[in-house]
Amino acid sequence: MKAGSASHETLGPALLSRLPSAVQKPSYDRTALTPGMAHIGVGAFHRCHQAEYTDDLLSHRFDRWGVVGLNIRPPNLSETLGRQGGLYTRLIREDDKVEARVIGSIVSVVDSQESSAPALDVLASAGIDMVTLTVTEKGYCHIPSNGELDVAHPDIVHDLVNRQTPRSVPGILARALELRMASHGRPVTLLSCDNIPTNGVILANVVQAIAARRGDGLADWIAANVAFPSAMVDRIAPATSEADIETVEQRFGYRDAAVVVGEPFRQWVIEQKFAGRVPRWDLVGASFVDDVTPFEHLKMRVLNGAQTTLATLGVLAGHEHTSDAIADPLLGTFVRRMLVEETLPTLAPVPGVSPQAYVEQSLGRLRNTAIRHRNHQIATDGSQKIVQRLLNPIRERLRRGESIALLSIPVAGWMAYLIKASARFGRSWEVSDPYADKVAQIADAVGADAKALADGILAIDTIFDPGLAANENFRTTIVTALDGLLSNDPMGFVGHACALPASARLKQPAQSA
Numbered sequence: 001m002k003a004g005s006a007s008h009e010t011l012g013p014a015l016l017s018r019l020p021s022a023v024q025k026p027s028y029d030r031t032a033l034t035p036g037m038a039h040i041g042v043g044a045f046h047r048c049h050q051a052e053y054t055d056d057l058l059s060h061r062f063d064r065w066g067v068v069g070l071n072i073r074p075p076n077l078s079e080t081l082g083r084q085g086g087l088y089t090r091l092i093r094e095d096d097k098v099e100a101r102v103i104g105s106i107v108s109v110v111d112s113q114e115s116s117a118p119a120l121d122v123l124a125s126a127g128i129d130m131v132t133l134t135v136t137e138k139g140y141c142h143i144p145s146n147g148e149l150d151v152a153h154p155d156i157v158h159d160l161v162n163r164q165t166p167r168s169v170p171g172i173l174a175r176a177l178e179l180r181m182a183s184h185g186r187p188v189t190l191l192s193c194d195n196i197p198t199n200g201v202i203l204a205n206v207v208q209a210i211a212a213r214r215g216d217g218l219a220d221w222i223a224a225n226v227a228f229p230s231a232m233v234d235r236i237a238p239a240t241s242e243a244d245i246e247t248v249e250q251r252f253g254y255r256d257a258a259v260v261v262g263e264p265f266r267q268w269v270i271e272q273k274f275a276g277r278v279p280r281w282d283l284v285g286a287s288f289v290d291d292v293t294p295f296e297h298l299k300m301r302v303l304n305g306a307q308t309t310l311a312t313l314g315v316l317a318g319h320e321h322t323s324d325a326i327a328d329p330l331l332g333t334f335v336r337r338m339l340v341e342e343t344l345p346t347l348a349p350v351p352g353v354s355p356q357a358y359v360e361q362s363l364g365r366l367r368n369t370a371i372r373h374r375n376h377q378i379a380t381d382g383s384q385k386i387v388q389r390l391l392n393p394i395r396e397r398l399r400r401g402e403s404i405a406l407l408s409i410p411v412a413g414w415m416a417y418l419i420k421a422s423a424r425f426g427r428s429w430e431v432s433d434p435y436a437d438k439v440a441q442i443a444d445a446v447g448a449d450a451k452a453l454a455d456g457i458l459a460i461d462t463i464f465d466p467g468l469a470a471n472e473n474f475r476t477t478i479v480t481a482l483d484g485l486l487s488n489d490p491m492g493f494v495g496h497a498c499a500l501p502a503s504a505r506l507k508q509p510a511q512s513a
């Protein structure tokens with residue numbers, strides 16, 4: 001059957017009763033749902049994670065918790081999910097196994113890319129008690145090295161002057177809260193589901209920083225009526241490809257423009273700190289806890305740290321996907337040694353988790369060949385990811401006088417990835433990172449010398465806090481790694497670092513970091 005053939009019906013409410021039996025479908029009456037929460041950023045991750053938990057909850061214990069999906073950045077939702085009445089197919093894939101399910105929890109979608117007005121209408125409405133967000137790390141407009149609002153960010157500069165027509169996520173949320181305060185006054189929980197540490201604290205910081213500049217009592221109202229829990233979210237769900245859409249069409253005989261593909265593993269740990277009504281996701285596998293910090297450190301430093309390492313070094317080695325990079329014996333060995341020898345000792349105990357088993361489970365997840373997660377996708381916005389994935393464990397090791405020989409290699413890997421995308425190095429590939437131009441300017445100015453390049457990049461204090469950047473051990477280790485990765489044999493360098501027994505890597509004297 002030809003993909004996209006006109007003979008295939010498109011997924012929508014009318015097709016639900018005629019889906020093939022191999023495709024699970026909502027067991028509840030969707031027409032009885034009313035919107036109870038909104039989600040900003042309806043990408044593959046939301047559709048594979050929070051929307052699935054909500055779908056489970058609706059099946060388990062029917063409630064009104066339908067989701068209104070909002071996009072304030074491309075892509076347009078009305079063309080895909082909107083046309084399908086919010087329905088989409090969620091495939092879980094592991095090697096040659098495929099499990100398909102149509103998810104029904106998204107009851108409507110709202111495109112708010114041209115103007116924030118449609119999003120504000122939803123977010124300010126009295127029926128919405130919970131707002132979840134997946135807007136990527138850079139959506140928070142914070143400074144990665146310290147978590148504060150970046151007041152020099154062009155969208156924030158705009159929003160501080162034009163409060164009624166905001167563009168940024170913090171500006172839109174502050175305005176929505178202002179409208180709630182001025183109308184019904186109902187409390188609300190804003191739940192970040194992005195991969196940044198203490199994501200609830202950062203969300204509260206950026207929203208409150210805007211509210212405080214308004215001086216109309218908004219900051220106090222927010223403090224009394226809005227909760228910003230932190231959460232750790234986990235499921236590998238790469239951007240959907242045309243091949244995924246064709247898979248559904250060929251296997252199940254219908255067309256679905258909003259397919260998502262994820263791995264079997266999923267986890268959601270949410271800080272128990274809510275305002276107003278809360279969906280009982282804890283009844284369907286999520287955990288409500290007092291402190292998410294140990295869970296988020298474990299996940300970001302082990303799973304995400306491994307992904308970023310395999311992505312940037314994988315690109316340097318010529319690999320397309322995570323599963324290709326980890327299948328490379330050199331990179332597979334390197335990443336395990338890095339995690340076991342350098343990352344694990346930086347982690348606090350996590351209730352009920354064996355760290356070593358978690359490493360093995362994570363590496364197993366990354367070997368799943370059915371998850372076509374492109375190294376370039378993971379390397380995207382690396383500047384917003386390396387603090388929590390690599391620099392925080394490095395800082396802890398330096399404080400204790402421990403070696404950072406392995407963890408510094410993916411940090412230099414991020415640098416090399418951006419440097420090699422600059423004109424000075426022949427633009428080996430296209431990159432997408434808010435700091436790509438800055439790194440390209442440094443490369444243009446200083447040329448190929450690793451020390452001069454590292455000096456220039458380590459001076460970016462919004463990524464490398466000054467205490468860390470001034471640490472001599474850190475600087476020299478990064479220069480060595482960058483020199484190796486920019487050489488003609490970057491994998492030779494990684495191999496050399498990896499073959500070195502742990503005992504051969506001398507303890508570094510303790511220094512402040």
Ligand code: CS2
Nearest residue numbers: 195233234235236307377378
């Ligand atoms: C990935 C994450 O693109 C990336 O940065 O590392 O999206 C990762 O797949 C998820 O955090 C897994 O939960």
